[in-house]
Amino acid sequence: MDPLSALSVASSVISFVDFGSKLVSQFNEIKGTYNGEPPTVVRLKSFSNDLSSVAADAQNRVKEFGSSYPRASQALARLNDECVEAEVQLGRFLDKMTAKTQGNRLRNLEANGRAAFRAIWSEKQVEEWREKLERIRNQIMMNVLMCLWDEGKKTRELAEGIDGGIGALIDVVGRIELTMHSLQDDFKKISDGGHLTDPSGQTRLEDAIWESTGFLDVTDDTHGQKSPPLPIAANLEATSKKILDTLRFEGMTGRHEQIATTYPATFEWLFQTGDFTKWLQSENKEVFWVTGKPASGKSTLIKFISTHPSLRQHLQSWAGDSQLYVASFYLWSAGSKSQKSRVGLLRSLLYQLLSQKPELCHVVSPRRQLFYDLAGQNAAPPAWQWKELRDCLVRFAFSIQGKGRLALFIDGLDEYDGNHEEFVAFLKHLHLQCQPKLCVSSRPWNIFSDEFRSSPSLRMELLTKSDIDIYIEGRLGGNISIQELRQAEPKDMRALMKEIRDKAEGIFLWVVLVVEQLLEVTRDHPHMSAIWEVLNSLPQGLEELYEAIQRTVSPSNLEMASKLYQLVMEWKRTWNGQIGAIFLWFALDCMDPLQQMSYPNRSKERVLLPLVTRTLAGNTKGILQVSTSDNALCPPTVDFLHRTAFDWIRMETNWSKICSQGPQNYQPTVNLVIALVNHLRSLGPAPLNHDQVRVEYIFRVLKISGDIQNTPENRAYIAIILDQIELDHLLPPHLAPFFAETEIPTNNRQVLHGLLTLAAGFCCLTYLQAKADALPETGSPHYRNYKGKSAFKSLFTRDIPPISLLEASVFGMTRNAAHGLALEGADENITRHGLKERNDVTPWHISRRLDTVEFLLTQQLKPSSYLKNQIKSRVKQSSITGLRTTPEDRYWFLVAKLFKHYSDSNYMNRIKHEILPDIEYSRLENEFPDLTIGHNNAYAMRREYDLGRPSDPENAFSILF
Helix, strand or coil: CCHHHHHHHHHHHHHHHHHHHHHHHHHHHHHHHCCCCCHHHHHHHHHHHHHHHHHHHHHHHHHHHHHHCHHHHHHHHHHHHHHHHHHHHHHHHHHHHHHCCCCHHHHHHHHCHHHHHHHHCCHHHHHHHHHHHHHHHHHHHHHHHHHHHHCHHHHHHCHHHCCCHHHHHHHHHHHHHHHHHCCHHHHHHHHCCCCCCCHHHHHHHHHHHHHHCCHHHHHCCCCCCCCCCCCCCCCHHHHHHHHHHHHCCCCCCHHHHHCCCCCCCCCHHHHCCCHHHHHHHCCCCCCEEEECCCCCCHHHHHHHHHHCCCHHHHHHHHHCCCEEEEEEEECCCCCCHHHCCHHHHHHHHHHHHHHHCHHHHHHHCHHHHHHHHHHCCCCCCCCCCHHHHHHHHHHHHHHCCCCEEEEEEEECHHHCCCCHHHHHHHHHHHHHHHCCEEEEEECCCHHHHHHCCCCCEEEHHHCCHHHHHHHHHHHHCCCHHHHHHHHHCHHHHHHHHHHHHHHHCCCHHHHHHHHHHHHHHHHHCCCHHHHHHHHHHCCCCHHHHHHHHHHCCCHHHHHHHHHHHHHHHHHHHHHCCCEEHHHHHHHHCCCCCCCCCCCCCHHHHHHHHHHHHHHHHHHHCCCEEEECCCCCCCCCEEEECCHHHHHHHHCHHHHHHHHHCCCCCCCHHHHHHHHHHHHHHCCCCCCCCCCHHHHHHHHHHHHHHHCCCCCHHHHHHHHHHHHHHHHCCCCCCCCHHHHCCCCCCCCCCCCCCHHHHHHHHCCCHHHHHHHHHHCCCCCCHHHCCCCCCCHHHHCCCCCCCCCCHHHHHHHHHHCCHHHCCCCCCCCCCCCCCCCCCCCCCCHHHHHHHHHHHHHHHHCCCCCCHHHHHHHHHHHHHHCCCCCCCCHHHHHHHHHHHHHHHCCCHHHHHHHHHHHCCCHHHHHHHCCCCCCECCCCCHHHHHHHHHCECCCECCCCCCCCC
């Protein structure tokens, strides 16, 4: 039996399981909401035929599967018996339920409805049914996976006959083998009639299911024209929503919203006549290239095009009767990795396109559709990879062929964070495959000039003189002082405006900045000589202009400007997202670690936003700006007005100078952590139930605290600040979910002294060291010695051991890849098993975690037998000698060495640098990371309003590395 047929067997059985689960849910609905009118009961009548159909299909497919895999026949026979028994019992249940709807019995049901339902099924029986159905689901998946694994050699032999080549199929089989190795104990448990209760076991099963669905990639046509031979599930709508949710990421529209709307009456020439409208309306298959100098208005023009009311009208002339699908994306080098990577580009384009046609989700992404069918709607597939995204986009294009036309607008090719030659080749290949209207913009670098030399194009600085005149006349000429000067000296005013336009040389941003400087002068000195003096003093280059603008900041404002820049840059450095405007305002005053401040409520935020705007304008002269969105769920954020401003401030000399103008020994990270804790406090004491929003705040606090410079003074600050989280009872009562997706067994285990354990998992070494320093002096019962042992060690010595610091520090990095890793978008070859091929796990990541583990070992914390065995098995599994070739191999090799030689720091430093070269370079590369955090509902997103936009809403605990 071929792999996809085997998976279709699993899909059929799971359809039967889902049907049974739906029936149980219907029972609960009737029992809980019965009000004398039983429409739901009446609907159950129609279930009888459906039950027979899905049960028969499941049983037939299991028998067929058993004949193909005789070695699994005994297990499959038991599974078939369970399906038969389940069908009989469900049938009896339906008979009882529907019988009560006949004649006089209906009236009895109406009078004694809930008692009647209880007589059919008790609460205990309902729960038993759920467990039985879940056991059938797990059994069929385990049997299918084990058979696929067992038949790996046979599968390899078939590889040469499959489109895509032997390499792709062998890779899929290898990935299945890796995940199945970790499932052997789980398989035995399920074979013995048990079920997976530990979340980590369920995640291991999901990993194996995902890798098995990889057969779709090697059997599907490379153009996405063939549909996989799998049954179409009934839950397409739910799966489509899931797929769309995972494509979306925070900041996806951030750059679009940040780009200023065109000044009234500018750029209108583009749609009136010329090459561009001809290109839109014709069958011209070339890429249209918008180019020009930095800050000449390319991004503004692309936004103008993609939002112009007449765009679709022009495109419809080309599309004819076909439906139009339009999408755009703005690469942003100062933004998150998702905002400047091809992964982010394709996720955004697919999200926009599939939002217009969600019924195509299962066709475009059959692998994820199959994964959700097999693993369930609550399962979590891995982060999107660019190859998968590329194939999905191609499938979309082929799916609408003959019925729709595709138009894509991509801004800022030069802002792509990667190899530009490969990126352009990728775009051109995509253009060849999908045949969309493709309009791109970039600076006139040689790579783009060579590739698009034969394409229709326009160069911004050659076409915007009239627009610049309109802007100067409107913005400068609309000022009262200028109007009065124009009446007094009209000739000089005309000469002034001409000089501004000529000096600009087509750089629109230069004009905007200069006009603002002149307006400021005119406000207090309405003399032509003063205006000319300022204009002549302003340089023509943008970088020099930023420097000149910075010099105009008054000495009394330089300190505030420095604080603003440092807070914004520190947020980017550790989080790489746009900081929330209100949160920035709040963080400015958070200096005292013991200071408790009330975070602004919603009504006060509206009052504060104009003050934030005024503060930025007065202290940075527009270099930092507030950006707002039409979406009420997206917060106003603060960022640099342009990429050139971000590049300018990152120059070493400029940054050193700006920092020197701030308060002495200013630590922006401390301000951010104090603000975060105060913001967390605004939520009040932790509730008993799981609070995702609270988890996300704690996630941020620990992440940023771990990045602070590890000095005695900073450690003392961090300890005082973070201790308030426990003192004010802000931690959730149940912390095991923090580790549920690592390889730490969490079933029936506790997390005692929670913040320390979380700090170990998040590599927050500053807090761990601070607490270790304080332990000998503290008299708190929380840290007293236990049975004469060292205080730090005694925290985790119990008859039923809780999750220990050492476990948290070792396994924090090895979270199962079900939800991706901390640096989403950085690595485009992420796999779900361990850290295999995860190039985004850098030497710096590993070094930080090893430092945490080493510190805990020096505090006399000893590894348990379980932990030692886990390390040994991982080192053995890698079966590699010498220099380790993957991050996972290197990490486990070094942990094993550390357990033996932690007391010999010289030896460990030497071997660590041998195995992990370029740690310092890796540290610099790790700045401005793309961090993921979970928002699965509008409420969570709304609470994040105040903090700004993280990079990706998929995952809640992905920073454990």
